[in-house]
Amino acid sequence: MTDCTPNKRRFGDVARVYEIIARVFLYITIGLFPLVYFPWTIDGLEINKQTTLLFCVSLAVIAWLGSMVARKTVEIKKSPTYFVGGLFLIAVMISSFTSLSPYTSWIGQSGQEYSSFVTALAFFLFFLVSSNLLGETKAQRIVWSVSLLSSGLVGLLAMLEIVGLNIISTNLVGAPSALAIYLSVMSVIGCGLFLVTKDGNESQMFKHGWFGVLVKVAIVLSILSAIVISVAIDYWVVWVVLMLGISVLLVFALTKANEFPHTSKFVLPMTLFVISLLFLFLPTFISGIYPGEVAPSYSASWRIAGDALQDSSFLFGSGPGTFMMDYAKHSLESINYTELWDIRFDRSGSQIMTMLTTTGIVGAGLFVIFLVILALSSLSMLIKDQAHDEWKMTFVTFAGWSMITLSLFIYSSNITLSFMFWLLSAILVSQIGTKAKTFIFGNSPKAGLITVFAFVLVNICMLTLIFVTASRYAAEITFAKAVAADQSGEDLDIVLYDLESAAKLNRLSDVYARNLANAYLMKTAELLKDENSDPEYVSAFISASIDEAARAVSLSPANVVNWALLGDIYREFSPLISGADQFSISSYEKAVELAPTNPKYQVALARAYIARADQLSVLMASEDEEFNANTQKEYELSLQIAVTSLSKAISLKSDYTPAHYYLALAYERQGNLAEAISRMEAVSIASPYDVGVSLQLGILYLQQGKTDLARQEFENAIELAPNFANARWYLAAVYEQDGDIEAAIEQIKLILESDSENTLVVQRLERLQAGLVEEEVPEPLEGEEQEIPL
Structure with a gap:
């Protein structure tokens, strides 16, 4: 008989190594994620954090699965959150398949990385692996230590920024309110850990020595920075979130007061509560440090969600990351009389309402069910469980989780806040899901073969994801180089080279295609000014500009900016290309359809008709009387449609100067000089330093004698x-x-x-x-x- 003990021991050692590797990558993710910022991309935060997340989580998943294969055992905690979370991920996937902007929904771009499918997949895998590997007290001590060290550094940099020491160009979280919420959550967790740690009880949290001191310093920095930044922002959402976290700590501490004999430790959380309550109703003494944040109101967000669900898919929404398109199509006309009239918000005032709009009833509903299950499971343990150490750790985690969960309902989100949600959810599940379901496949060759095959398949998928992410990231760096070159006034050929390289590396981004099309347009204009330019060379750039703009439209057909650029390009080339004027009109009509309340696109459509009328006026010199008569009718019709579009633009926004300007030009072409002059005089009063307006008004006066x-x-x-x-x-x-x-x-x-x-x-x-x-x-x-x- 062969003794298999050495083999079992060897496989057990390999499995432990894999588990250690998986935990290390989880710790790296938890510690680095809030700190990730690289200046060589357009957005130094979102895409870099997403890339870090995908890379680290992929390696953690591979190592975790490797440990199972080495043990020939699959062991996963029992929790309904896995099932509901998996269904939510499937809903996001279906929504991405039917999305208005596929690349934005699948991968994410332009600040929408946090809402994309690949990010949701990475978060779910992170949640799954973390909840199964970070359940031990020792592991959670490391989690809280690295988390607090990160938040302390984030807070320190933010406070240095306030006093004028800008080490980096932005804070490490994103929007100021998001920064305040993140620091508030970490402050409450720090206070909670301080409450549950007994002197001399090393199993709870703080170690002796320099590392323990460093963590305590990080807690102090987190709390101080949370207070300072919250006061500087003075946003009610931040105060309410902070009050909830402190309230959870105090309420559950009171229910088991005997577990907290040192009442002096409650001074700090109670001080935070009083500060929150005070500034919730009174104005702060600091202002002007951070710019004010603006988002659609809750009522506007709710209305846009309802309209978008009726317009796209009621079940699965318009697609992750597409709120900007929904907002453009369904915003109210009243917004045109504010300074925000031409801003396309990319998220609502509430993350849940953004999710409802973009992932539909199914996606948002499953996510809310996930929240309810986790909340009820946590509360059940907190109310019933008598195991002191586990209860205390759950008590601390639940306080932070409740804060981040509340923020999802009353505030928008970003990738850092989303990460905090899934991290805290994973820790909660690891604490409340003590039982595990085990499947041993070592005794079944068939089951073992299937498991190994699945392991290899998942590894291939993870490695492919890393490769695709690396290629996409290289494209983003190259695109950022092009933008920097353009802003610094570099030669257009240098900008074109980098844009072409970015577009080749990532053929799925409409942002790259749109910018490349615009650069080709600028290059064409530059060549047309040179009388020695080769006509074929010029024609090649014209074709390239049209092709890239059309590609941008095909990649994201619901993005109004893509259609507007295509219309601009066709309008500019209409004197050179037969039929381009009609293509321009068609493009602008689509833009008007996608943003019906924005007067800018009505004016763009009118300009296309005016340009068409100018071309028709040249054709009316023909000797064919019948041709001239038909051309005259088309000329008059084009001008009449232009006047109608401009009148619509003025009805949308009566103080929109370009609408009055081009309406004057349309009246002038209709021969109505008196009305044209009246309109242009009004424009001149509104824009007294615009040389173009002075020129046109002067020409009108000259025509009138x-x-x-x-x-x-x-x-x-x-x-x-x-x-x-x-x-x-x-x-x-x-x-x-x-x-x-x-x-x-x-x-x-x-x-x-x-x-x-x-x-x-x-x-x-x-x-x-x-x-x-x-x-x-x-x-x-x-x-x-x-x-x-x-």
Whole structure:
């Protein structure tokens, strides 16, 4: 008979090594996650934290499964939260399949990494592994130690920022209120650990020596920074969350008062409670340190959720990370009379309502069920359990968990707060789920083969996820380089090179495609100014710009920004490409459909129709009378639709200057000079320093024969922009009509100083020097058209 004891011992040793590796990666994740910030990406927090999470959790899962294979035993705690959490993950996956923006929902981008499916998967796996490996008191002591050390450092950096010592460009959590909530949660946990730790009882929390001192210092820093930052923000949500955590500590401490003989330890949490209660009703003495946070109100969030669920999928929502698109489509017109009218909020005022909007009734409902099950299980243990040490640790964890859970209902979230939720949930399950279900597959070769195959398959999936994450991360770094190069004024070719590299590394991001399309558009404009440019070379950039913009639309067809850019590109190329004007109109119509209450897209649509009318006006010079008559009808119809769109924009936002500006241009093309001038005068009052407005108003005065008023506008434009060639061009026309030929010649010569090779300017100078006067108002110089920004 063969003795298998050495083999069992060897496999047991291997299994323990795997478990140690898994725990180490969990500790690394817990300690590093709040601290992760790298300046080489556009967003130094979310994508870097997500990448760290995916990498560490993948390795922890591989090691944990490896320990099971080595033991030939699958052992998982019994908890209904695994089943409900798994169903929630499936709901998020289904929602991602039907998403308005697939890449945003699956992977996450532009600050939506926290809500993506891969992040939800990583959080669930982290929850699963942590709840099974971190149940021992020793392991939890390490968890709380590294967590508090991280929060202490986060708080220290935040307080240094307040006094002007900016070591990094932002705090390590995100929004100021999110920072305050995170520090408040860690402060309450620190207070709770201080309450339950008995002098000389090393099994509870603090070790002797320098490490224990360091953890205690971190608790003090967390508490101080939480108070200072909360006072600086003075946001009721933060005070309510903090009060709840302290209340949980005090209530459960009172129910088992005999477990807390040292009443002096309650001074600190009671002080925090009094501070919270005081500043909940009274204003603080510190202000102006952090910018105010703005989010949709709860009523607006609820209404948008209802409208979005009816518009997309009632069961599974519009897709994780797509709240911005829902907001653009369903926001109220009344927002247009605030400073926030053109902001597309990417989350609601409540994480639960954001989840309801984006993952539907099923996703949000399963998540709430998960919360209820965990809350009831925790309360049941706290009320019934008499095991002192375990009760105390659950008591502390539940206080922090209740705070983060409340914040999900009354505040939005980010990746750091989401991580804290899943970490605290895992610790709670590890404390209340003491029994485990065991499946031994060592005695069944078939079961063993299946298990090993599953282990290999999961490993391949985890490694693939790491590889894809690395490629996506490299693309983000390259994209950030392109943005930095553009902001620093680098050559456009350098920016294009980095954008092209980013788009090649990540072909699924509409953000990269959209920015690359815009860069191609800028490059095309640059080439068109060069008379020596190769037409085929220019044509290639035109095609590339259109293709990338169309690709952005195909990647995220519900993003209004993609359609607006496609419309802009087609409008700019409409003089060069037959039919581009109609494609531009179609693109803007889609933009209006996706953001019906935003006047900006109504104006963009009107501009496309005005551009179409300008092209039709050129065609009306044909000798074919029937063709001219049909073209005239199309011309008038295009202008009428433009007027209708602009009137709609004004009804949405009566003080929207661009709408009045382009409405004046539409009236001018319709021949209604009086109304055009009236509109443009109103625009001039609203924008007295806009040279484009002065130019257009001057041209209208000139067309009406009011040369004195026209001269004033052109001179005003020149005073604001001395090198504004078109203003001098038309000022020369005023002098010409007034008979002051010498003054007209002087203006033309000034234009030639900066544009000596412009044949149109040279010809006009020669005509003036010959004493020939042109009665008609001249056409503008090419490349000098002025647009008012939308």
